[in-house]
Amino acid sequence: MIKQQVEFRDGTETRKARQARLAERKSAKKAAKPAATGVPRLQVGAFPLSKMPRTGWKTKNSMRSVTRVDPIPHRASTRVLATAYPFLTESGKILRGAYVGENMLSRSPFCFDPWDAYSDGIIKSHSAAIIGVKGTGKSMLGKSLSSRLARLGRCIAVPHDPNGEWVRVAEYVGGKSIRVGLGIGTRINLLDAGVRDDSVSRQAWREYVLQERRATVKAVVRQLRQGAAVNEFEHTAIDEVVDSLMGQDIVTVVDVFHALRKLESNDELVRRAAHALAHTMRRLVAGDLAGMFDGPSTVDFDPTSPMMVVDTSGLKSAAADMQALARLATTRWVRNATTGANRRPRVIVHEEAAIALMNDVYGGAGLMSRVADEKVARHDGTSNWYLLHRIADLDALGDEGSATRTQAIGLLADCETRVSYQQHPGEVARSARTLGWNQTMSNLVPSLKKGEGLWQMGQSRIALVRNKLTPREIAVFSTDGAGGAR
Numbered sequence: 390m391i392k393q394q395v396e397f398r399d400g401t402e403t404r405k406a407r408q409a410r411l412a413e414r415k416s417a418k419k420a421a422k423p424a425a426t427g428v429p430r431l432q433v434g435a436f437p438l439s440k441m442p443r444t445g446w447k448t449k450n451s452m453r454s455v456t457r458v459d460p461i462p463h464r465a466s467t468r469v470l471a472t473a474y475p476f477l478t479e480s481g482k483i484l485r486g487a488y489v490g491e492n493m494l495s496r497s498p499f500c501f502d503p504w505d506a507y508s509d510g511i512i513k514s515h516s517a518a519i520i521g522v523k524g525t526g527k528s529m530l531g532k533s534l535s536s537r538l539a540r541l542g543r544c545i546a547v548p549h550d551p552n553g554e555w556v557r558v559a560e561y562v563g564g565k566s567i568r569v570g571l572g573i574g575t576r577i578n579l580l581d582a583g584v585r586d587d588s589v590s591r592q593a594w595r596e597y598v599l600q601e602r603r604a605t606v607k608a609v610v611r612q613l614r615q616g617a618a619v620n621e622f623e624h625t626a627i628d629e630v631v632d633s634l635m636g637q638d639i640v641t642v643v644d645v646f647h648a649l650r651k652l653e654s655n656d657e658l659v660r661r662a663a664h665a666l667a668h669t670m671r672r673l674v675a676g677d678l679a680g681m682f683d684g685p686s687t688v689d690f691d692p693t694s695p696m697m698v699v700d701t702s703g704l705k706s707a708a709a710d711m712q713a714l715a716r717l718a719t720t721r722w723v724r725n726a727t728t729g730a731n732r733r734p735r736v737i738v739h740e741e742a743a744i745a746l747m748n749d750v751y752g753g754a755g756l757m758s759r760v761a762d763e764k765v766a767r768h769d770g771t772s773n774w775y776l777l778h779r780i781a782d783l784d785a786l787g788d789e790g791s792a793t794r795t796q797a798i799g800l801l802a803d804c805e806t807r808v809s810y811q812q813h814p815g816e817v818a819r820s821a822r823t824l825g826w827n828q829t830m831s832n833l834v835p836s837l838k839k840g841e842g843l844w845q846m847g848q849s850r851i852a853l854v855r856n857k858l859t860p861r862e863i864a865v866f867s868t869d870g871a872g873g874a875r
């Protein structure tokens with residue numbers, strides 16, 4: 390608060406005496422002023438030039454004027470400006486992280502890092518959903534933001550790249566890619582255990598690996614049976630077999646297959662169940678799916694690499710169940726390779742997540758484990774990014790109110806960062822309900838241009854961002870033309 394001292398004088402002072410008194414006060418004030426610090430005073434024109442045309446931006450209802458306005462230069466803190474121009478000025482809180490582009494609402498740069506936003510209390514989970522119709526720039530956003538985050542020390546993993554479009558991105562940031570597919574000769578062991586973190590006791594780690602392996606074998610069996618559930622005798626058989634193999638350093642599905650065939654059990658029903666399971670798993674070991682997952686891994690997941698990509702484009706012509714199994718295998722393999730001692734802030738990009746969710750979900754098992762993953766992701770420091778075409782894809786997972794569909798919607802609700810690219814007008818009502826849009830947002834999303842996205846962060850933060858890319862980035866990330874196979 391400014392305190393002003395008011396002097397009261399009687400009316401006898403002459404004009405001359407008053408002028409003399411004021412002049413004396415002025416010179417005393419000047420003498421009391423501290424010496425110049427050498428810091429040059431801010432000059433008008435010292436700011437970087439604004440890109441704004443003199444008559445303002447040419448947009449609808451922007452009140453552009455034919456006469457030039459010359460406001461008096463004024464200097465104020467961002468705090469004051471944010472109060473004076475609440476809709477135009479950034480609070481500055483989301484300016485930590487990697488550069489994404491321009492916030493079209495405030496014309497200021499927009500940066501984002503899931504971990505910084507989390508520690509600033511803007512979001513309560515690290516994961517993000519990026520939703521939009523084909524070709525609107527979802528992958529470009531994923532590639533540009535993740536590669537810029539990689540430069541800031543974050544790690545990135547893409548467990549399933551069905552178009553092989555991330556291979557160039559991995560090269561660009563100095564990362565690595567692994568190709569899997571028929572006839573390629575790369576083998577991934579689904580049952581690879583991660584590396585124990587010293588803070589976890591040997592006993593606790595053994596328990597964790599045991600649970601993971603049991604869950605993986607059950608998920609594989611369900612996948613091979615197109616979603617049919619594993620019965621109680623089969624559960625027992627799998628638990629016993631996986632437990633009996635825990636003494637080995639490396640366990641593969643081949644070991645599980647042989648152990649199931651030879652399982653000695655007093656219970657005839659468990660023995661029969663093991664026999665049936667061995668027949669189901671035979672496809673992986675000696676049938677049409679042999680060669681990809683039936684032995685020790687021939688490739689290494691490098692946890693220190695800035696970006697690791699599993700290129701599954703070699704499976705494009707493979708049968709649907711083969712693709713689904715590969716997706717399950719590579720996602721689990723990446724997850725196991727990034728736990729324990731290899732845990733660090735890592736973005737995991739799920740390309741074509743809606744299709745993956747649908748395929749892995751027969752019986753809800755795949756989705757259930759993904760929902761569970763999401764809960765532990767917070768502690769693991771993982772930021773899952775799900776790229777979806779439309780919310781309605783989730784409706785195909787089950788009837789309204791069904792457990793599977795509720796889980797899928799729950800998974801989306803767990804994504805506190807939601808980026809909406811252009812959507813068809815017909816989809817807007819559905820998206821508005823699920824994503825919590827108001828009328829203005831609903832009107833905006835169908836008219837977004839390529840590379841423009843509506844960002845919702847947490848409950849109250851909104852930004853309209855144009856993802857900006859350098860010519861070099863466009864050349865590397867582009868999926869049309871020479872950019873990559875589609």
Ligand SMILES: Nc1ncnc2c1ncn2[C@@H]1O[C@H](COP(=O)(O)OP(=O)(O)OP(=O)(O)O)[C@@H](O)[C@H]1O
Nearest residue numbers: 522523524525526527528529839840856867868869
């Ligand atoms: N921000 C951007 N700046 C410049 N070009 C862009 C931008 N975003 C997208 N594009 C162009 O649009 C093309 C398609 O973008 P992208 O591959 O990201 O689409 P998508 O939403 O992932 O589509 P799909 O659902 O088919 O995977 C890119 O190859 C690129 O040429």
Ligand SMILES: [Mg+2]
Nearest residue numbers: 527528529776
């Ligand atoms: Mg894409």
